[in-house]
Amino acid sequence: MTEAHEYTVDLNWQHDRKGSMSSPVLNTKIEVATPPEFPKGMPGIWSPEHLFVASVCSCLMTTFLAIAENSKLEFIAFDCNAKGILAKKDGKFQITEIHLYPTLTIPSTEKEERAERILDKSEHHCLISNSIHSKISMETTIKVG
Structure with missing residues (x-):
């Protein structure tokens, strides 16, 4: 690349x-x-606000997909909800926070810790999150299905 x-x-x-x-x-x-x-x-x-939040959410997904593939993590489904908070800071409107709620479905409980680590790594390496000033938080749900 x-x-x-x-x-x-x-x-x-x-x-x-x-x-x-x-x-x-x-x-x-x-x-x-x-x-x-x-x-x-x-x-x-x-709106630009929706697209801004969507860019962080979709970047988490694409980063996760790349890392999961390279790590050979088997999973059944990946979904993510995201919420951006628009607030005034220093007299200007800005997206101050973005909350990510990814849900990952994996085939068995034995890979749960590994799946959590890969999701955390994905958030850490998301290039959009790394390019903005908004505070990013993530609350992960791992399901076995």
């Missing part, structure tokens, strides 16, 4: 407080808007 990568995103304003996001290397466009908590916000559309 090279040392630097570039990710390009294009955004086009549509109307009101809504735009359409795309990338030259992706097929799907995403509508994005001001969230309804703000003046003229639009419900039911992805």
